[in-house]
Amino acid sequence: MENLTIRNSSRHEISAVRSSRLIHTLVPRGHKGNTYELSEVYFIGILDFALDSAASDQYYYDVVLYDREHKVQFYNKLGYKLLSLPNFRKEESEIKTFMDMWLYVFKHMSQLREIPKFLDKRVFGLIFDIGEVSNLKVEDMKAYEWSLKDKRDAESIRLTAVRQGLQEGLHKGRLEERTKAKAEKLKSALNLKKRGLPIKDIAEDLGLTVEEIEKLK
Known part of the structure; x- marks a missing residue:
């Protein structure tokens, strides 16, 4: 270099x-x-x-x-x-x-x-x-500088929107993943409950509450 x-x-x-x-x-x-x-x-x-x-x-x-x-x-x-x-x-x-x-x-x-x-x-x-x-000229230079400022401001707003959109997308994706995982746990808990396993054991194994399992039908 x-x-x-x-x-x-x-x-x-x-x-x-x-x-x-x-x-x-x-x-x-x-x-x-x-x-x-x-x-x-x-x-x-x-x-x-x-x-x-x-x-x-x-x-x-x-x-x-x-x-x-x-x-x-x-x-x-x-x-x-x-x-x-x-x-x-x-x-x-x-x-x-x-x-x-x-x-x-x-x-x-x-x-x-x-x-x-x-x-x-x-x-x-x-x-x-x-x-x-x-x-x-002085007045033209000021107009030019203002146009550059407007361009930079618009680009900054665009990039902020992109970042916010990415963050919102990630947040939504995480919520969807957690919801899907919870639904899978509840489904497994219902199957185990139907097989006659103790509710307390099911709750401990799957990380659910006893109340959540009791409501499953």
Whole structure:
């Protein structure tokens, strides 16, 4: 499982401190020792500047902790994924992968008024829906929020009715089972009574009262 920290970052915000804090939250509470397994943690930085002027075409950096002395990866459960938006210059006709689509959206979000045809609406539709909502006028935003509240209230009422219906159904089912079991006991008691067994013994064996058995005919 990957835990993602997404930041729209400046140079000073790309910090191992943020990552270490996230790792700290993964440690189970009350756990002692160092035998627990931690999930991978990736810090994703969406940058509005170029990291290296010499690498003007590089827009994706996959960074790991590296032990310089031994020349090996130091820790394989912490990584930094950095996206340098100014270096991403692909046009619509060049967009092929999902990563290209995300980078294009991140870079051009403020200028886009509708979903470009090359984007998968099933994946990116929600982003544009959120953008449309955030641009609503105050009165329209209030109407939208009220409509969401009405929808949530209606769903809550429906779920409550379903739960109550299930509870009533279970209660009715239990009553029917008890009634059926009682009828079976009375039937057995009547048969035993006709065979001449003592009423007191029948009552004790079947969990009935003497009065109930005496009334049987």
